[in-house]
Amino acid sequence: MYHITESIPSSETSIDTRRTQMLPVLRSHKEYIKFVDRHIQKVQIPKAHDDAPPKLKLLDLTPLRLLFMPLYSPNFGRPSFAPEDMMRTFIAMTLCGVSSPTDWVDDYLKDESGFYAIISGFLPGAVPSVGCMYDFTTRILKLPKFCKDKYVRPKRKKLTSTQKNG
Numbered sequence: 001m002y003h004i005t006e007s008i009p010s011s012e013t014s015i016d017t018r019r020t021q022m023l024p025v026l027r028s029h030k031e032y033i034k035f036v037d038r039h040i041q042k043v044q045i046p047k048a049h050d051d052a053p054p055k056l057k058l059l060d061l062t063p064l065r066l067l068f069m070p071l072y073s074p075n076f077g078r079p080s081f082a083p084e085d086m087m088r089t090f091i092a093m094t095l096c097g098v099s100s101p102t103d104w105v106d107d108y109l110k111d112e113s114g115f116y117a118i119i120s121g122f123l124p125g126a127v128p129s130v131g132c133m134y135d136f137t138t139r140i141l142k143l144p145k146f147c148k149d150k151y152v153r154p155k156r157k158k159l160t161s162t163q164k165n166g
Contacts, residue, residue: 029060086136089120101133
């Protein structure tokens with residue numbers, strides 16, 4: 001299943017649409033809050049994790065799209081989940097005290113109530129797989145290398161004494 005988002009019209013976005021073919025349309029933070037408020041009314045909120053939704057509502061992750069866009073292929077692969085929602089699910093996983101993406105997907109995101117899927121920004125039944133979670137982790141690990149290659153100048157070599165005098 002693919003992630004269906006409630007999106008803003010493409011004429012209002014400033015992101016190049018050629019680079020976002022494999023990414024869903026960007027959902028604003030206000031739209032995420034509306035999504036959670038609308039869908040969470042129908043589910044039972046676990047007492048142990050009732051503080052997670054307000055914390056996630058405070059965290060605007062929409063700027064991550066620009067940072068992650070170069071790490072997604074514009075032409076190949078299946079449409080992916082939004083990187084902001086993937087990051088949000090990792091944050092929700094941490095807030096709920098879960099350390100394994102496998103346990104998070106199998107025991108929480110696929111939970112019948114749908115609470116954990118909703119606070120992550122996914123519709124119940126349309127959540128990422130375990131492989132998708134690990135693939136996203138791999139993308140995160142590539143980010144420092146990408147930023148360093150593109151924006152940091154390499155360190156200059158020190159000149160030897162003969163090169164200085166020559």
